[in-house]
Amino acid sequence: MSSPAAGNGRLPRVVLKPGKERPVHFRHPWLFSGAIQSIDDAARDGEVVEVVDARGDRLARGFLNRRSQIVVRLLTWDPDEEIDRAFWRRRLERAIQGRADLAADSQTDAYRLVFSESDGIPGLVVDHYAGWLVVQFSSRGVEAVRDTLVALLEELLQPAGIYERVDPTARRREGLGLSEGVLVGQEPPELVEIREAGYRFLVDLRRGQKTGFYLDQRENRGVVGGICRGARVLNAFSYTGAFAVYALAGGATSVVNIDTSYEALELAERNLSLNGFSDDRYELIQGDVFQILRDYRAAGEQFDVIVLDPPKFATTRGQVASAARGYKDINLSAMRLLRPGGLLATFSCSGLISSDLFQKIVFGAAIDARRDVQVIGRLAQGSDHPVLLSFPESEYLKGLLCRVW
Secondary structure (H helix, E strand, O other): OOOOOEOOOEOOEEEEOOOOOHHHHOOOOEEEHHHEEEEOOOOOOOOEEEEEOOOOOEEEEEEEOOOOOEEEEEEEOOOOOOOOHHHHHHHHHHHHHHOHHHHOOOOOOEEEEEEHHHHOOOOEEEEEEOOEEEEEEOOHHHHHOHHHHHHHHHHHHOOOEEEEOOOHHHHHHOOOOOOOEEEEEOOOOOOEEEEEOOEEEEEOOOOOOOOOOOHHHHHHHHHHHOOOOOOEEEEEOOOOOHHHHHHHHOOOOEEEEEEOOHHHHHHHHHHHHHOOOOHHHEEEEEOOHHHHHHHHHHHOOOEEEEEEOOOOOOOOHHHHHHHHHHHHHHHHHHHHHEEEEEEEEEEEOOOOOOHHHHHHHHHHHHHHHOOOEEEEEEEEOOOOOOOOOOOHHHOOOEEEEEEEO
């Protein structure tokens, strides 16, 4: 569906200030208010507009939303390309093709199919769970074309059902409501069983964190599973136990799982049992990770491998300083709990914490812990969460695999 023309038969225009066209030339998909000189009065939030430079040269087309800090989300740098149903079909087909290896993997049936700007559809996330799709519409532009996108997803993939989840923070920033529910087909069952690298997991698509499961950690779970033979493992912020399953399958002697959520730990217990692990090989502890790590230190506990996979500590720039303190605190505690030569897999999923800053935080923890720490691996989001080179903001998950002496 194309946007309505403005007055003279063209799309409504967004005019950039002189010298502000450089990011557009570099194909960055966001335009902020500070770069914009004027917006046609006829332009409606959520529709497609044409972006022109101060001389009137046509540069790109994108979604408009005056209510958002990101006033225009660019879609195409071909100013003549129609943003119609065929355009959205091409974008979805390209995203699906990029996950063809995962779709063909008989041992894995859960992965991300569409990753927003990285796949050229700003604000749309689509996750595949064993024949079900969970979608998130987090920009006013994709909200405006949701019916087209949902129809195309059904046509291209024939899922058992398409279920909408919301990212409340993102939708509020765009001035959107928070409704969730079935869009197409059946409502998913209470728990959907998925496979990942041959392991089995139960996922709550309707109430679980994010869209139900941390799909972005798939490849990192494999790395952790490969370092746990004969190890006593601490899995902090364990959620539903995926790292624990990989660790035990990799030969860990035992795994301690800590999370604040009783419901997540209940599901972790079911996942561990589903994969054949008896309850004498793991512990499930509900509580505050920060305090429990300090209590373990006071009790003289030691571990061979520790996994730190906390939730996002910073959602705004104003939270970065407190988030950095939080990351330093948990990494300091973890280093003090590791036996000499022990391994630490530590992560941050806060996009506002850069890889460089995260390494500096871990360095500061090492200094305070009086431990020598070697980085032996760098970890990132899975290949189904690709990083668009012209959009570095799409790289949000970073991790370090460290040996602590």
